[in-house]
Amino acid sequence: MKKPQVTPIEKEVKLKEEDFIVSKTDTKSKILYGNKIFIDISGYTEEELLGKPHNILRHPDMPRCAFKILYEHIQNGKEWFGYVKNLRKDGGYYWVFANISPTFDNNGNIIEYYSVRRKPRDGFKMIIEPLYQNLKSIEASEGMEGGLRAVEELLNKKGMEFNELMIKIQKGIIDEL
Numbered sequence: 001m002k003k004p005q006v007t008p009i010e011k012e013v014k015l016k017e018e019d020f021i022v023s024k025t026d027t028k029s030k031i032l033y034g035n036k037i038f039i040d041i042s043g044y045t046e047e048e049l050l051g052k053p054h055n056i057l058r059h060p061d062m063p064r065c066a067f068k069i070l071y072e073h074i075q076n077g078k079e080w081f082g083y084v085k086n087l088r089k090d091g092g093y094y095w096v097f098a099n100i101s102p103t104f105d106n107n108g109n110i111i112e113y114y115s116v117r118r119k120p121r122d123g124f125k126m127i128i129e130p131l132y133q134n135l136k137s138i139e140a141s142e143g144m145e146g147g148l149r150a151v152e153e154l155l156n157k158k159g160m161e162f163n164e165l166m167i168k169i170q171k172g173i174i175d176e177l
């Protein structure tokens, strides 16, 4: 089925401190499971989500390179941490701090992916929104490769791996880039 056409609007839904949003996909990123809050916050019904590609929630403000880096991690058996702006069915959005990880069969093959998400820490937007806006504008002129190069330069400057940088932002250890 085709991805629904949703026009983004300036309406933010904020997670609560205790919210814990879970979904599971197959190796092609089709949604196999979502907990109640995953379904409720998306604005879709469970039937509308199950079996659909996870990009049903993709917000146009997200730079493409963010997802490229995500897949470079999880397809290589590693977990990934990062901030994601998600698009609701009604056009509104919600920000999450996500941890996505692969699960393996007994032979070490990747069989599924899990994502668990929590409320981003207060103040994260001051850091992440300008970063994503900058990456989007680089991608507009130089393509995703330009975005990836910019992230690489940032990580070199900070002397950190991607996940380490994201976790330190979420913990409040880093408050500027």
Ligand SMILES: Cc1cc2nc3c(=O)[nH]c(=O)nc-3n(C[C@H](O)[C@H](O)[C@H](O)COP(=O)(O)O)c2cc1C
Residues within 6 Å of the ligand: 023, 024, 025, 029, 053, 054, 055, 056, 057, 058, 059, 067, 084, 085, 086, 100, 113, 114, 115
């Ligand atoms: C377990 C799992 C959870 C995901 N969760 C989200 C999500 O909440 N929002 C999102 O935009 N993409 C999520 N993705 C990534 C999407 O599958 C997709 O790569 C992304 O939305 C970019 O879509 P596009 O390639 O069509 O631009 C997830 C992927 C996996 C494997």
